[in-house]
Amino acid sequence: MKQGPPLDTLTRHLADCPTVFLSEPRTSKGKGRVDVLAVVSDLMEGWGRPLQSNERKRLKLELRNRPRARMILLGSYLLSHPDLTSSARDQAAEWLSGFQELSALVQVENLVQEPDRREEFARLCLDALGLVPEGETQSQAADRLLTLSSVEREKLLEESRKAQAEARRIREELAKKKREQEAAPYWSRE
């Protein structure tokens, strides 16, 4: 992975996000303010690397979902940072099309307002572009991203919920079995 810009450059960029990038995306029925597909297209054309037809098709599918569309809009804004241009050209569309899990867990506003979520979003972006924040090793960057990751946290919570449910089930079984103990305990005083 290559060295990218300092992390705080990107988190500051996010904190300074103009409200228009948090506006409602325009739907197929004409509601909403911003045409997100046009924003992405313009961004990429500006880099001299227009959206390819398969990328456009996939983005269109994603844009049908409102929270994802809002996250794609904010992602486009983050990618507009000049320090990212050269690395973003080929990976941008891919990253912008991959917000299924994150958009289900995190509100777009939080990616701008909360320091940890800003850092998470900036790190996710760098990771998708094959970059590590300036001054960090690859493993430091990976560790920090894992710590912050909302998706990972949700996975852990889900695992823990499943384990707790399993434990409850086993305890109920034990309580039932306790009432119906039947095999000879050759070594018991009870």
Added chain:
Amino acid sequence: MSFLSQLLEHEDAPSFNYSCGDHLASTDLAELHRYAAQLEVGRPRLNEVPPPWLEGLAASCGRRIPHYRRLGGYAGDFTGLPLLNRADLRAAPEDFIDPGLDRSRLMVYTTSGTTASELWVPADPLTAAKALPLLEHLLARFGVRFRRGPGQVFMASVGFQKETLTYATQAAYLRGSGFLKLNLDPADWPDPGSPRRYLSHFKPPVVNGDPLSLQKLELDYRPEALISTAMHLQEGLKSQLEAKFECPVIDLYSMTEARMLAVRSGAFWEPLAPDMYLELVDSTGTPVVPGERGELVVSSGRNPFQPLLRYRTGDYAVLEKDGTFSHFEGRSPVVFQDSEGGLINNIDVTRALRDLPLAQFSLHQNQDLSLTMTIWGQVDKEEVASRLERLFKETEFRVTVSGEVPPGKAIRYSRDL
């Protein structure tokens, strides 16, 4: 008449309150024979370098058992593992079960130990039946082997309790040989002479029970061995039983959650089976060196439904150079005070009374330093009093001989201070 019917319907038979079989599949029997062979391999020693099976157990627990997973898995430092408390098992026995194990044959044994709160010990029939090869492994030291085949009883387990399960069953592992679980409380029997006549009719060569129950035992034949367990066996009582029954009296250290840990040999205790790893550790969990006193902790995967890693027994002993232990004292040490402010260790009390045939006793020191002693057994109260006086000088005390059935494992020593 089937052999089981003979056991159940004998004219002196007690009113059995339970009925059960051993629920073993043929694969279990094969496994039990394999297990019996494994017991013969090697002689375990306390505080030895953790054997490979133990490292394997710790690693597997770290991956699969919720409680150990939460501790962060196993990093390869066995003696660095935190000690496991009875409270952990009591609070969440389900956290010690690998969710991937087949639980269809699970049973739950319970033990109340020294407190009123119950501990659940989940186990499958195979684990329960491992008691048989283990007992044979123990008895082999004394030249005794269980008899096989129906028509005879291989062992009777006797209690003297207010309430307990009583049953007669046959062990598939011993090809149908019989097992009796009896309560010597007269209320269970048709006639006061019935226990003696019933046992003497079926002549189980091995009888096990706690010291008080063994003291109540009356037989018209000579058994091959008695096994005393569950409570401390005073040397005086051991000698008395050996003289009365003309057979060895084996003092076995066992707990429901970790069965058959060690056997007494003179002044020393030897770990019994190579599938239990015993350590003596200090209060920080660090293994002690020979000559030092520590708490016994046990590790074993014998029961796959409750694998134990460094489980605190609450019992204390001194490590010997040869990997045995001595000065074994159940429960945590209690220090008493005499009338002049001198400190008296509970071991001193045990030592002062050890040649007396006490079945069980408890000693409690009240806030005003006065002592209350309750004793069970046929013993001279004045003798007990004079020994206490020698130890505690002018301290006030009261000795009561109890005719009541003692409450399970009574805590032997306690104090209000």
